[in-house]
Each structure stands twice: as C-alpha cells, then as structure tokens.
Amino acid sequence: MQDLLWHGGRRARSAASDEAKWQPGPSVHDDLVERDVTADGPNRLWLADIEHRAPSRRGQAHLRAIKDVWSNRIVGYSIDSRMDSRLVVNAVRTAVAATQLTSPQDTRLEGTR
Incomplete structure (x- = not known):
C-alpha cells in the first residue's frame, strides 16, 4: 500500500500505521513584512x-x-x-x-x- 498525502490538506496516512498524522501544509504566501510571531510565554x-x-x-x-x-x-x-x-x-x-x-x-x- 502506498503512502497517501494530501498536499493541500493537513493529514497523511502511511501503510505502516492507519492513524492520521499531522503534516504541515504548504506555505500560502511569503511573509513580506517579516512579522515576529513568536511568544516567550x-x-x-x-x-x-x-x-x-x-x-x-x-x-x-x-x-x-x-x-x-x-x-x-x-x-x-x-x-x-x-x-x-x-x-x-x-x-x-x-x-x-x-x-x-x-x-x-x-x-x-x-x-x-
């Protein structure tokens, strides 16, 4: 059984495991203003x-x-x-x-x- 991956979606299934696993989707667009989206707490x-x-x-x-x-x-x-x-x-x-x-x-x- 082949690995199935939704490139536009968020889930992937593998032949070894039937559980859905989180996969990051492709970037929609670049962050041209380079915002800092991190938090220290x-x-x-x-x-x-x-x-x-x-x-x-x-x-x-x-x-x-x-x-x-x-x-x-x-x-x-x-x-x-x-x-x-x-x-x-x-x-x-x-x-x-x-x-x-x-x-x-x-x-x-x-x-x-």
Missing part, C-alpha cells in the same frame, strides 16, 4: 482572524477566533450573524475569561480587518 501574543464563509439556514455566520501563539490553542471565539465590533469584543471577552488573564497590558493582540 502564555498570553503574550494573541492572533485573531475572521471567517465569514460559513453559510447557515439563517444566513451567513461569522466566526472570530483568537489563538495564543505560545500554546498554539484557540483561547477565545465569537460567532454572530453580523460582522461588526460586537463580534471582536465578544471574542476578546471569552479569551480573557478562558485564560483568567490578570494583566491584559502584557498581551498583544494582532488581527485582520
């Missing part, structure tokens, strides 16, 4: 992104997710039918509550849009 740098291509029966659903760079985990999110400031504020509130952040001035949040 938890809750030092959060990255935020928005997904608005999730159609539902009630219309479009917008998702704002916040990821902690150090732990590589989603620490907060918000889902709403409208893409406005409420979506961002709610995502930040869930992240602060979930991480029990006590000194928000030490956390840098970078996002899109």
Whole structure:
C-alpha cells in the first residue's frame, strides 16, 4: 500500500500505521513584512482572524477566533450573524475569561480587518 498525502490538506496516512498524522501544509504566501510571531510565554501574543464563509439556514455566520501563539490553542471565539465590533469584543471577552488573564497590558493582540 502506498503512502497517501494530501498536499493541500493537513493529514497523511502511511501503510505502516492507519492513524492520521499531522503534516504541515504548504506555505500560502511569503511573509513580506517579516512579522515576529513568536511568544516567550502564555498570553503574550494573541492572533485573531475572521471567517465569514460559513453559510447557515439563517444566513451567513461569522466566526472570530483568537489563538495564543505560545500554546498554539484557540483561547477565545465569537460567532454572530453580523460582522461588526460586537463580534471582536465578544471574542476578546471569552479569551480573557478562558485564560483568567490578570494583566491584559502584557498581551498583544494582532488581527485582520
């Protein structure tokens, strides 16, 4: 049995093991502004992104997710039918509550849009 690899995806299967294993996908594009996306501890740098291509029966659903760079985990999110400031504020509130952040001035949040 040959090794199967999804080049655009994230999983690979081998003949030796039937378990799906994480494989990094190809780089979408170069980081031309050379941002520093490393953190020296938890809750030092959060990255935020928005997904608005999730159609539902009630219309479009917008998702704002916040990821902690150090732990590589989603620490907060918000889902709403409208893409406005409420979506961002709610995502930040869930992240602060979930991480029990006590000194928000030490956390840098970078996002899109």
